Amino acid sequence: MPLRRIFAITSILFLAVLAVSPLKNALRPYRGFQRAFARLGAARAKSLQAAKTYQQQPVAIRQIWLPDFENRVDRCTTCHLGVQDASMAGAPEPFRLHPATYHTPKDSGRFGCTACHGGQGLATLEKDAHGDVADAESPMVPLKFIESGCGRCHSSEQVAGAATLSLGRATLERNGCYACHTVKGHEAFRSEAPPIEAVSLKTGAEALRRWLKDPKAVDANATMPRFQLSPSEVEELSNYVFSLTPGRTLADRVQAAAAEPTGDVAKGKALFAESRCISCHTLEGKGNGSAPELSKVASRASAGWLLAFIRDPHAFNSRTRMPQFNFSADDARHVVAYMESEFKDFDAPKEILDPLHVNQTLAEKGKVLFRQKGCFACHAPGVEVDRFGPALDGIGDKRAASLDFGKRTDIARTLPAWLEAKIKAPGSFQDGLKMPTFALSPKEAQAAVTALLSLGARPVPQPYRSAPTVRASLLPGGAVGALMDKYRCLSCHQIGDRGGDISTAPLTAEGSKVKRDWLVNYLVLSFTIRPILTDRMPVFRMSKDEAAQLAQAFETFYLDPRIPEDPYAGQPATSRDPVEGKRLYDTLGCRACHILGAGGGYYGPPLTEAGTRLKPGWTYAWLKGPQKWRADVRCPNYGLADADALRLTSYLDTLVKSSTASKAKRGGTR
Amino acid sequence: MKSRFQILGPVLLLLAAGACSRHKAAAPAAPAAAAVPATPTAEAPVAEAPLSYELRLGRGVYQHHCQTCHGETGAGDGFNAFNVDPHPRDLSEPAFQKAKTDADLKDAIQRGGLGVGLSAMMPPYGKTLSPEQVDQVVEYLRTLKRIDG
Structure with a gap:
């Protein structure tokens, strides 16, 4: 009798233990989400067929596995079921369609979710996945810093489509952060502070x-x-x-x-x-x-x-x-x-x-x-710069537990909150810290934190890295190099991957772009090319000799092989048709932005003397796709056929400064 | 002894079923509760709170390409508007907003004024902007509708 009783009790216990696993699985919250999604999808579906597809989806864990991207396994789509579903626009979370960005929806299978958003990809419980638990290895990135994800792969200073990240990187540079802190790629940074x-x-x-x-x-x-x-x-x-x-x-x-x-x-x-x-x-x-x-x-x-x-x-x-x-x-x-x-x-x-x-x-x-106080880092940097601040490489992956919050008990104990507080008021953490206060605007602070969070502990795998495609800066030596240094061309203009952003005209292809005689005259007495711009080329009072020397050098060094010397070569003679070109000019609405003669818009550069300034090869290359030459340019791409682009080019090339007017002008000035 | 087993079996089953049904009842409430803290607007800066992510992208495109002529509020009073003849359309006008469908607006943006039989001063953006960007800017245009009265 006792033996049978023991047997009975152990059997029941055994059954109960066996039941735990299926029970646990049945109780997983994601199952509820998936059923709710099926109902929502069916309710939103436009056809019976589509509704059925939603209902027939099996309840199961979904995942994106990226063996060649740090072996990431992102199970976020187990609950976020609508991220790639166009009919889920504006649906309640977690089912909402992911906003369209450069990489979504088309690249979701290549990047997964955690590459940008952070969080624990493997977890299927909201709290674990989002990293809300104490000292999660990788908590989710707050959305206001989301562009830090772009910066993990895109290492250039300016990243198209990521305005906050770009501003942040510029902010770090401008405020001289690299003078005290080591960051890979900025070892050569020297502050402009006076000796x-x-x-x-x-x-x-x-x-x-x-x-x-x-x-x-x-x-x-x-x-x-x-x-x-x-x-x-x-x-x-x-x-x-x-x-x-x-x-x-x-x-x-x-x-x-x-x-x-x-x-x-x-x-x-x-x-x-x-x-x-x-x-x-x-x-x-x-x-x-x-x-x-x-x-x-x-x-x-x-x-x-x-x-x-x-x-x-x-x-x-x-x-x-x-x-x-x-x-x-x-x-x-x-x-x-x-x-x-x-x-x-x-x-x-x-x-x-x-x-x-x-x-x-x-x-x-x-x-x-x-x-x-570290004043020497900016004001007297020697050959060997002593960067005494902590290196910032990898700061984007620091664990919150390893950070010293000091007196700041008022902020969330997360890395982004720590960085934001640190950058806004470094002195508030502890007395006697060396880091000074930068008085950044809230926007700059947000951008700087974004840029800092983009500094990951390990580099992303090679296929995911996006290095800047700009050409290396080619700077001539000798007399011309000395001239370019004297007039500090690079303070405003970009040449290849170097230079300032005050000018909207990079000089990388200047030799292929403008005619030499025009350039000489422009350098001697620079004038406004685009009246809308407020930052204009200074008048240096350059001598004619210097100007000629520079123009010659530009024509030798700063060429772009993609811009043809003679765009008409190999094209039918009919494409050189200024009359047809003028008709195109009128019908395409170029006048909305460009001044030509008496009328026209105030946005682009006036074209009254386009033929004096621009080489036809450049005009043609520009017309074939302005965005290729400057990503943010407003001039729309009309998708012109070769022949039409050439006709328009030939018309613009006829627009030259009349000789009488130029003589009168030359007589009038020095 | 046998009878005890007979009773215990159904009890276990009932317990399991009870657990399942309790879970079922709780599940639908979960997504609704989760929706509140997870919306992107909750994280966005205060000034931009009313605009969704797509609308902010649309506004970016509008400010970059359209505002010069059509103006900040869409009233057709951008600083370049008066150099353009005919003047740019007042996009905020309620009658205009009502008359044009999203597809009409998308078509005019992609093919330009000339493409839809209007002034050539409006350039075509179909080769400059992606279809998604055009959708976003159309969505943003809808927010510019003036409230009269």
Whole structure:
């Protein structure tokens, strides 16, 4: 009897244990989701057949397996059943159709889900999959930083279609993050900050104190961050800066310039406008903003320094982006006279530019601070740059548990929240941290966090990597190279994979694009090509010789093999038909954006003298697909046939500057 | 003893069935509950909250290609509008919005003014924008409809 009883109880227990597994499976929430999806699909289906297909879907785990992408297994589609289902647009989550992006829906099978969204691909419970559990290995990326996923594969600075990521990468570069932090691909970064020895030539004690306290309060365009300095630390650093001896030649130049007679304010004002200083600088906030605000500059820099600097900026700071303008000795005086008369901070004390009487004890303390605070990383980088900040490679995959949240108990304990707080207020984590405050706008902060999250711990597999397709920058040496350096072409223009973004015209294919005679004239006296643009080519007062030398070099170096020298070669003679080309010009509506003669829109470059400026090969190549040459260009691709593109080209090539008009103009100017 | 087994069998079955049915009852409620925190708008910046992801993409295309002539609000008052003859269409006009179907708008964007028998000043974008982008911009155009009165 007892034996039978034991047998009975064990049998029941055994049955119960056996029942656990199917029971657990039957209780899985995804089954409920799949049944709900079948009902929703059937309700939304347009035909009985389609409704039936939804209902007949077996309830089972779905997954995307990517053996060649880190062996990812993404089971997200087990619950997110509608991500690729067009009829699920606007459906409630988790069934909603994935928004159309560059890679969805067509590439879902190639990338899976977790590559961009993060999360635990293998999990089938919402909490586990989304990484809401404490210290998940890979929690989901908040949607406002989702473009960090793009950056895992796309390593270029500018990623088309990922505006936030691109802004973020630009923000990291502009704010000099790479001066202190190592990031692969940015080892060669050097800050443009001026060498510290020459600062005492430029500014006064009070101006320097104000600057050290908060650079952005002095100049909204400042890239120098705010260091949390106490008044005594400001004093020590000021003493250190004024204790340094600037180079003899520079000191002499500033002194000599200060002794020169003042120029003519009115002439200076005209020169200032003509030289297009605000293509880089701002004046009361108006202008490009990639160089200092000038409206109060005369209260930050002495007249002697301004004059000597404008004459030869590169002697003062070899890393500055400012080009050298060929002002005559008088012209430069006029410009500085104008700046001295208008660009003052009239509320500032009169002695703002007075030098400091150095106290050696304080200066010694300042020297230590200069090292301690890391000022040297930007202001005196040697050959071997000492990047003392933690390396940022792989920061996008850091576990939240390994982060020091310090005093910040108010934020979520996740990596994105930590990064955002860190970038907004580094000092709030702990006292005495070295990282300064950058005063980024909320948009910039979001973008910078996106860019940081894109720095993964391991590189994605080779087939997934998208390296920039731009050509390597080809920079000539010798006399031409020196000229391009003197005028700092790369500060605004892009050549291959290098250069600034102020100009919308990359020079990579300039030799294939514009006619040489036009280029020479343009370099001597540059004028507005597109009236809508506010950042315009400065007038450098280049000599005709220099201009000819540069134009010759452009025609030799900066060619693109895709642009034909003679587009008509091998084409029927009928395609060279300007009359038919004009008809095309009128019917295609080019006039909506381009000025030609008396009428036309204000958006694209005027075409009145298109034939003087552009080579026919370029015009043809452009017409065949403008986006090929500049991805973000507004000019639509009309899908023109070869013959039509050639006809239009031949018409535009006939539009040249009339000789009488040009003679009159040449007589009128210098 | 036998009878005990006979009773226990159905009891087990009943328990299992009960568990299943309880689960069934709970399931439909789950997706609705999950929908609330997972919507993309919850994560988006406050200013952009009313626009869905597709609409934001559509707005991007509109601002890039259309706004120059058709204006920020679609009223046909972009800064280039007055250089264009005939002037660009007021896209925010309710009567216009009502008269044109999505397919009409898509067609006009893809084939241009000339393609649909109107002014050539409206260029065709079929070769510049992908069909998805055109759909997105059409969707965005619908949000520009002016509310009169």
